[in-house]
Amino acid sequence: MVDDPTTFGRARLSFADAAEIDDFVATLARFEQGELTPDKWRQYRLVRGTYGQRQSDDAQMLRVKIPQGVLTADQLDALADVGDRYSRGFGHITTRQNMQFHFVKLHDVELAMRRLADAGLTTREACGSAVRNITACPYAGVAADERFDVTPYAEALTRYLLRHPLSSTLPRKFKIAFEGCPVDHVGTAINDLAFRAVVSPDGRGRGFRVTAGGGTSIMATSADLLHEFLPASEIFRVAEAVLRVFHRLGDYEHKQRNRMKFLIRALGWTRWREEYDRELTQCRLNGTVPTLDIAPPASESRPEWAPASSPSVGHVAARVNAGRVTGPGLTPTIVPVFHTGDEAY
Template sequence: MWRAAMRAPRNGFSSVADIDEFVAVLDQYQSGEMDADTFRGFRLTRGVYGQRQPDVQMIRVKVVGGLLTSEQLLALADVSTDQSRGFGHITTRQAIQFHFIKLDDCEALQRRLGEAGLTTREACGNTVRNVTADPLSGIVADEAFDVLPYAEWCQHHLLRDPRFGKLPRKFKIAFSGNEQDRAQAAINDLGFVARIVDGQQGFRVLVGGGLSTSPANAYVLHDFIPTSEMPVVAEAVTQIFDRIGNRANRARARLKYAIKKLGFEAFKVEYESVLAEIKALHPEALVMPPTSRETDQLPERAHIEAQSPLGSFDVWQEHNVLAQKHPGFKAVVVRLLLGDLTAAQFRGLASLCATYTDGTLRTTNDQNVVLPWVEARLLPNVHRALTDLGIGRSHARTLVDLTSCPGADSCNLAYTGSRELGRELVQILEANESRSSVRAALNGDIKISGCPNSCGQHHVAAIGFHGGIRRVGERVLPLYELHLGGKLDHEGARFGRRIGKVPARLAGEALLGLVGLYEAERNANESVADFFWRVDEALVKAIVDPLNDVADDAPDLMFQDLGTEDVFGVHRGDGECAS
C-alpha cells in the first residue's frame, strides 16, 4: 500500500529481519534443502552477486542518493578489512561494492552494515535498484531545489514492497537537481529532473532511458508535475513495468524495450489509467518538511586553526573545490582512482566528515566522493588530510579523472581488464601532462567498459572504450572499440559515435593521438565531446586504423591483456545481471 510520507531517517534502510531471513535461506541451501538456481534468485535480491572466480561473491551496498555518514564509513571500513580484500569500490550508481566475499562471511558483513543503517536488500536482481541523486543536492546555487530528500523517500517507499521484488528486470531511478542532469536521469528507467514553474517546485519526468548494448534516451512523460505527485508517478511507472515487461526474453526485458514495443503513446494511455487508480486509492498528497539546510543547522564543532597550504594546493583547489550557495562554505571533490577506497581511507574520510563537514559525504556517479560544508578557510587542512590518505589528487572532473567498470578482474561478462586500461591511461596522461594537447583536452571525459554492456557508461563519454576481441590467425587479440562524442546535458543523452578499434596494448597511443587531433582541429571553445561528435570520421580512422593492423606474427605482447603476461583467452560466463 502507498504510505503517506515523512522524511525517513537517513540511517533507516537496514532491517534485522532481512539478515535473519538471509541466514535461514543460506542454511537451507548449504544443507541441500534448496537448489542452486532458487538460492541464486534469492541472494541476488539481497545484493549478493556471483563473480568470475568460484566460491566468492560480490556484495553491493545501497547508498541512497550517495549519502554516507561518518558512522557508515566506519562500517564500510570494517567490512573492507574483515570480509573483503582491504578496499571497496564506488559504482556508477553511487553504491559501494565489495568483492571476493565468502558466503559464510555474508552474515557478519550484513550485520555490521545493518548496525550503521546500510542495506544490501534489492541492490541486485530484478528489483528497484539504488535510487540515485545529484551528488551536489542542497549545496550548489544552480539547482532548482534539493532533491536528495525525495530520492531517500522514494527508496524507502519502494524498498521491500513485495509487488516490486520480482520485476521483469532491474529498474533504475534517478533524481537530478537541475536541467544539466548530473544524476543522469536521461539514462534511467525513471528519472525526475527538478524544475520550478510559476514559483512551484516540481519535476520533469523521464521514462525508458538506459545504456547496455542498445542505448536509449528517455522519453518525457511529464514536462512538469508538482513534487507532491512524485510518489504516485513513481509507483505507477513501476507497476506498469511489472505488467508489461518482457518476462520471456530477458535480453529485451528493460522498460525501454517495453515502451518501444508498445509505442510511447500507447504506454502513456496505460500509464494514465494506472495513475488514476492509484490517486483514487490514495488521495493524500506528499508533505515534505523544508529541505534546504542552513548554516545554523550544522552540528556545533570546536574552533579549528587553519593550516598552511601545501605546494600542490592551488592546482587542487582549482579543479577539486566547488562553491556552495552558502557563504563561507565549499564542497570538495575527492578524486579516486577507479572508484576505490581502502579501509584506511574509509576511516580517514569518516574522521574528515566528523571534523570538517556536516558529518556526511556523497558518492558520485563518476566514482568519486564529495565533501560538503567545508569552511573555506579550512580547505588547506582538508587537502593535507586527503594527501596523507593518498587521495589528495588534483584534476577532479577532467580527462584524467576517468571511470571504469570492474571488468575482467571479477565480472563474468567482461572480455578485457577495463580497470587495467584505466590505470594505464591515467599513467599516460599524467606522464604527458605538460603536453599542450593533454592540457587542451582536460575538459573531456573517459569512460571504460570491459564488454559492450556499458556498466562503465562508455556510450555517454567524450572518449569511450568498450572491450572486445578479434581473432588473428590462431590467436585472440584483446581490443577496445571507440565511442566518441557522447555526453549528458540539458538536451538529454547523446551516445557516442562508434569509430574504430584499437588493441588493448595500444589504447594509450590511440588516446594521445586523439587528443592531438582535438588540439589541432577544434573550433574555438569547442569541447572534446562536441569536437568528436562533429569531426570527419576519416581523420579519426587515420589515427586508429593503423594501430589495429596486427598480423598473426606480431609480438606476443600484443596478445596479452594489460596487467598480465598470460596469453589472452576469452573466459566469459553467465552474468548474473541477467539472472
C-alpha cells in the same frame, strides 16, 4: 547540520532490517540442506545484494546501497570494516552510488550485512530484477545554481520503494535518478524513470520534469518526456504507476531484451502511455498510494563566504568519482573543524 533522526535528508533513519539478515541465514541453510534449488537460491540472494563470482567456489560480490550517495562517518567506518575483515581491504564505488566488495566468503556475508546494518546500511534490492539504488546529483544540497535540493524527495522515494511488493518482482532491473541542477550531472536520460527539479510558473510550487524509458547497453535509448511539470507530492504515485505497467506487461523470459525501454518499444509510446495513465488514475483514486508531504523551506541559502572566513560544518562536502577507492583505505580520519580566529586554524 542538526542530527535530527526524524528528518529526511542528510540526517537519516536506518535503511536496514535485522530480520532480513536472519531470513538470509535461514534461507542459506535451506539451500545447503538441499531444500532450495540453485536457481531459487540465486534469485533470492541477488535481491539481497549478493552475487556469486566465477573465480572460485566460495567468492561472493556484496553490493551495498548508498542512497543518493550520502554517507556518515559511522557508515564509512562500517564500509571500511567490511572491506578489511571480509573482502580485500578496499571497495569499488559504482556509477549508481553503491559500494561493492569482492571475494567475500558466503558465510561471511551474514557478518558483513550485520556490520552494515549497525550503521543503517542495507544490501536489499542492490542487485537482481529490482528497483536499484536511487541516485541523485552529486552536488545536491551544495550547488549554488540548483533549483532546489532533491535529496529529501529522492530519499522519500527510496524509503517508499524499498521492500515494496513490486520492487523485487520485476522482469528486469529498474533505475531511478533525481537531478536538481541546470546541468544534468546524474544522467537522467539513461534511467528508466527520472525526475529533474523544476519550479512552477508562479515560483511557489516545487515539482519535477519526469522522463521514462531510458537505458544504455543494447539499444541505447534516451528517455521520453512523461510530465513537463509534476507536483512533487505526486512522485510516489507516478513511480508506482510506471512499475505496475512494467510488472504487468513486461517480458519475464528474455533477459537480454526485457528492460522497460523494450516494453515501450514493443507497445509503442502511445499505448504504453495509455497503460500508464490508467494505472496512475487508479493510484490516485483508491488512495492506496499516498502523496508526499514535505514542507520546503521558505528559501535555501546559497553560501557567500568571504575569502578569510571558513564554512560551517553543514556546508562542507566531499565528492568522489566512481571507481576503486585507493590510498589509505576507506577508514575516515576524524579531525576537529577549526574556524577563523581559532589558534590552530
